[in-house]
Amino acid sequence: MDKLWLIIKREYLTRVTRRSFILATLLTPLAFGLFFVVAGLIFQYESDDSRRIAIIDEGNIFDRSIKDEENLYFKFVDTDLETLRQNFDDFDYDGILVVPKVKDVMATRHTIYYYADKQPSLDIDALIRDRVRGQMRDYKIEALQLDPQQLEAIDTRIELEPEPIDDESTDASKLTGAIAAGIGGVMGIVMYIVVFIYGMMVMRSVMEEKTSRIVEVMISSVRPFQLMLGKIVGVGAVGLTQVAIWAILIPIIILVSSLLFGIDSSAQMEMAQQQPGGANFNPEDTEAMVALAIEEFQSLNWWLILPMFIFFFLGGYFLYSSMFAAVGSAMGDDLGEGQSLTIPITIPVILAFYIMIVAIQAPNSSLAVWSSIFPLFSPIVMPARLAFSPPVWEVVLSVVLLAATAIFFVWLSGRIYRVGILMYGKKVTLKELGKWLFYKD
Amino acid sequence: MKAYEKHVAVKDVSFEVPAGSIFGLLGPNGAGKTSLIRIITTITRADEGVVYLDGEKLNSRHPEEIGYMPEERGLYRKMKVGEHLTYLARLKGLSAKDARAKISGWMEKFGIEDWWDKKVEELSKGMQQKIQFIATVVHEPKLLILDEPFSGLDPVNTNLIKDEIHSLRGKGMSIIFSTHRMEQVEEICEHIVLINKGENVLEGKVSAVKDRFKQNLFELEYEGELPEGLLEQATVIHQKPGRLTVQVAETAESNTLLRAMLDRGVFVKRFQEILPTLNEIFIRQVN
Numbered sequence: 001m002d003k004l005w006l007i008i009k010r011e012y013l014t015r016v017t018r019r020s021f022i023l024a025t026l027l028t029p030l031a032f033g034l035f036f037v038v039a040g041l042i043f044q045y046e047s048d049d050s051r052r053i054a055i056i057d058e059g060n061i062f063d064r065s066i067k068d069e070e071n072l073y074f075k076f077v078d079t080d081l082e083t084l085r086q087n088f089d090d091f092d093y094d095g096i097l098v099v100p101k102v103k104d105v106m107a108t109r110h111t112i113y114y115y116a117d118k119q120p121s122l123d124i125d126a127l128i129r130d131r132v133r134g135q136m137r138d139y140k141i142e143a144l145q146l147d148p149q150q151l152e153a154i155d156t157r158i159e160l161e162p163e164p165i166d167d168e169s170t171d172a173s174k175l176t177g178a179i180a181a182g183i184g185g186v187m188g189i190v191m192y193i194v195v196f197i198y199g200m201m202v203m204r205s206v207m208e209e210k211t212s213r214i215v216e217v218m219i220s221s222v223r224p225f226q227l228m229l230g231k232i233v234g235v236g237a238v239g240l241t242q243v244a245i246w247a248i249l250i251p252i253i254i255l256v257s258s259l260l261f262g263i264d265s266s267a268q269m270e271m272a273q274q275q276p277g278g279a280n281f282n283p284e285d286t287e288a289m290v291a292l293a294i295e296e297f298q299s300l301n302w303w304l305i306l307p308m309f310i311f312f313f314l315g316g317y318f319l320y321s322s323m324f325a326a327v328g329s330a331m332g333d334d335l336g337e338g339q340s341l342t343i344p345i346t347i348p349v350i351l352a353f354y355i356m357i358v359a360i361q362a363p364n365s366s367l368a369v370w371s372s373i374f375p376l377f378s379p380i381v382m383p384a385r386l387a388f389s390p391p392v393w394e395v396v397l398s399v400v401l402l403a404a405t406a407i408f409f410v411w412l413s414g415r416i417y418r419v420g421i422l423m424y425g426k427k428v429t430l431k432e433l434g435k436w437l438f439y440k441d
Numbered sequence: 442m443k444a445y446e447k448h449v450a451v452k453d454v455s456f457e458v459p460a461g462s463i464f465g466l467l468g469p470n471g472a473g474k475t476s477l478i479r480i481i482t483t484i485t486r487a488d489e490g491v492v493y494l495d496g497e498k499l500n501s502r503h504p505e506e507i508g509y510m511p512e513e514r515g516l517y518r519k520m521k522v523g524e525h526l527t528y529l530a531r532l533k534g535l536s537a538k539d540a541r542a543k544i545s546g547w548m549e550k551f552g553i554e555d556w557w558d559k560k561v562e563e564l565s566k567g568m569q570q571k572i573q574f575i576a577t578v579v580h581e582p583k584l585l586i587l588d589e590p591f592s593g594l595d596p597v598n599t600n601l602i603k604d605e606i607h608s609l610r611g612k613g614m615s616i617i618f619s620t621h622r623m624e625q626v627e628e629i630c631e632h633i634v635l636i637n638k639g640e641n642v643l644e645g646k647v648s649a650v651k652d653r654f655k656q657n658l659f660e661l662e663y664e665g666e667l668p669e670g671l672l673e674q675a676t677v678i679h680q681k682p683g684r685l686t687v688q689v690a691e692t693a694e695s696n697t698l699l700r701a702m703l704d705r706g707v708f709v710k711r712f713q714e715i716l717p718t719l720n721e722i723f724i725r726q727v728n
Contacts, residue, residue, distance in 0.1 A: 006531055014519065145482075213515035217576070220482045220509035221532040
C-alpha cells in the first residue's frame with residue numbers, strides 16, 4: 001500500500017510539475033477565452049456594414065414612412081428607375097429597391113427588385129424582406145378591411161409545459177430539456193476527451209517504461225500490478241486536476257472577457273438562432289428565456305449530477321486506461337506496430353460518442369437507456385442523460401455495472417501487463433494477449 | 442522449475458550461495474539465467490521448487506532484502522538524480538530521511554555529490570550506470586544480484602565498482618554475479634554455478650572446479666638437451682627448444698618426471714601445472 005502510494009505520488013508529481021502540463025492547463029482556458037472573444041467580435045461585426053437604400057414604392061404600400069434600421073437607411077425617391085440606374089454612381093445609394101404595385105390582394109407571393117452593384121448580404125436580404133413583409137401585412141389588412149385585433153387572435157402561440165404524472169417528481173419547465181441537453185452534451189464530450197487523452201497518456205507512459213527498461217528495475221521492488229495501478233491512479237489524478245482547473249478557469253475567463261470586451265452572450269445566441277429567412281426573434285423573449293435558463297440551471301440537482309459525473313469520469317477512465325495500459329505493455333519500441341491493437345479500444349469509445357449525441361436528443365429512447373447501462377458506453381452516455389433526471393434504478397444499475405466492469409478490466413489488464421512488460425522483440429497479436437491472461441505468475 | 446507455454450526455461454537447478462561470498466552464475470545465452478534470477482528476485486514465481494533466503498522461504502517481504510541490477514536497465518530520463526534515487530530507495534522500504542542520508546553518502550563516495558539536481562537524461566551511459574549501482578545497493582540488501590554490472594563502464598569506473606563489490610562482500614553481503622566475461626568471474630568470484638538448458642552443469646568453489654577439470658598438463662622450461670627416454674611416461678603436447686608442454690596420467694607422476702629430470706642433470710628453469718581457465722571449462726561444458 002505504501003509502495004502504491006509512492007508510485008501514485010511520483011506519477012502525479014512528475015506530470016503536474018512538467019512545464020508542458022502547466023502550459024496546457026493554463027493556455028487551454030485562455031484559448032477558449034480568445035475563441036469566445038473572437039467569435040463575439042465576429043458576430044458583432046456584421047452590423048457595421050452600413051447601407052443606404054433608395055425605395056421606389058410604386059404602389060405606395062409604405063405610405064412614405066419606413067423605420068431606419070441601425071446601419072441601414074431607407075429613402076423614398078420619385079425619380080424613375082431608369083434614371084437612377086444610369087446615374088447610379090452619382091447618387092449616394094448602395095442599392096435601389098423597387099416595390100411593384102400589388103395587383104391581387106389575395107396573392108401570397110410578391111416579388112420586389114433590388115438593384116445594386118453588389119449582391120445584398122444575407123442579413124440585409126433578410127432585413128429588407130422582413131420590413132416589406134410587415135408593411136405588406138398592414139397594407140393588406142387595410143385593403144381587405146380586416147380587424148387587426150381579430151387577425152392577431154387567429155395566430156395562437158402554443159407553449160408546451162411538461163408536468164409530472166405524480167406529485168413526487170420534480171416539475172420540469174419547458175427549458176429543462178434544452179438545458180439538460182446542453183449540460184449532457186458538454187459532459188459527454190468531456191468524457192470522450194478524457195478517455196482518449198489520459199488513456200493514451202497511460203499507454204505512452206507504459207511503453208516508455210518498457211522501452212527504457214526502467215520496468216526491469218521497478219518490478220524487482222514492486223509487483224507489476226502495483227506499478228500499473230499506481231500509474232493509472234496517478235495519471236487519473238492528473239486528469240481530474242486538469243479538468244477541475246478548466247472547469248473553474250474557463251467560466252471565469254469567459255465572464256471576464258465578456259465584461260472586458262462588452263460581448264453580450266445572449267446576442268451571440270440570438271445571432272446563432274436568427275437564420276436568414278427564419279422567424280423573427282423577439283428580444284424580450286430572449287431576456288425572459290435567459291432568466292428562465294439561469295433559474296433552470298440552478299434548479300438542477302447538482303448534488304447528484306456532479307458526484308455522478310466524477311464517478312463516471314473515474315469509472316470510464318479506469319476501464320479504458322487499464323486497457324490502454326495492457327496494450328502499451330504489449331507494444332515494443334515501435335508505436336506504429338501496436339497501433340492496430342488500440343483499434344478495439346477506440347471503437348467502443350467512438351460508438352459511445354455517437355450514441356451520446358443521439359441520447360441528448362432522445363434521452364429516454366431504448367438506445368439511450370440501454371447504452372447508458374452498458375458499461376463500455378455508460379461512462380460517456382450516462383453523464384449526458386443525468387441532467388434529464390433518469391429513473392433511479394437505471395442510474396444505480398449503471399453505476400454498479402460500471403464499477404464491477406472497471407474493477408474486472410483493471411484485473412484483466414494487470415494479467416496482460418505483467419507478461420507484456422517483460423516480453424521483448426515479439427510481434428503481438430490480440431490472440432497472443434488472450435493467451436497471456438492464462439499465464440501463471 | 443519454470444515453464445513458459447511450451448518452453449521450459451529453468452528445469453532443474455539447485456545451488457547454494459554461501460553467505461558473504463561472491464557467487465558467479467554462469468551459462469550461455471538462453472541457458473535460463475534471467476528466468477532464474479527473476480524467480481530469486483520474486484519477479485516471477487517458480488512452477489515447482491523453492492528458494493530459501495537466509496533459511497526462510499522466499500516471501501513478499503524479501504524484495505526489500507534483495508538488490509537487483511538487471512542487464513537490461515534504465516532510469517526515468519526526466520527525473521532528477523537525487524529524486525530518482527530517493528524514489529527507488531523508498532520503494533525498497535527506506536524512510537525518506539534514511540534514503541537521503543544514504544544516497545548522499547554514496548554520492549560522496551563516488552565523487553558525484555553535485556549531481557543531485559541533474560536530470561538523468563543529462564548523464565552519459567557510464568554515469569547512469571553508477572547511479573544504477575547506487576540504486577541497487579542503497580538499501581543494504583542481504584543479497585545483491587548483479588547482471589553484467591560492468592557493461593559500458595570504462596576501466597577506471599570498472600575498478601571503482603569492483604572495489605565497492607569487494608567491500609560490500611566484506612560487510613557480509615552475498616553477491617550473485619552473472620556475466621559472460623569469464624576473466625571477470627575468475628578475478629572476482631569465489632564460487633560458481635554453470636547452468637545450461639535450464640540445468641546445473643557444474644557447481645563449486647572456483648579452485649575446486651578448476652582442479653576437477655585439469656588435464657594434468659605441465660609446462661616446463663629448461664636449458665640444455667633432454668636425455669633420451671625421459672618422456673616415456675608422459676604425452677608431449679607441444680615442444681619447442683627449451684620449452685615443453687606435457688600431459689601426465691596422474692598429478693603424482695609430475696613429481697616423478699621432475700625428479701627424473703633433475704637426476705639426469707637437466708637444468709629446470711620453470712616447472713608449472715597448467716590449470717584450465719574458466720573460459721575453457723565453460724566452452725567445453727556447454728558444447
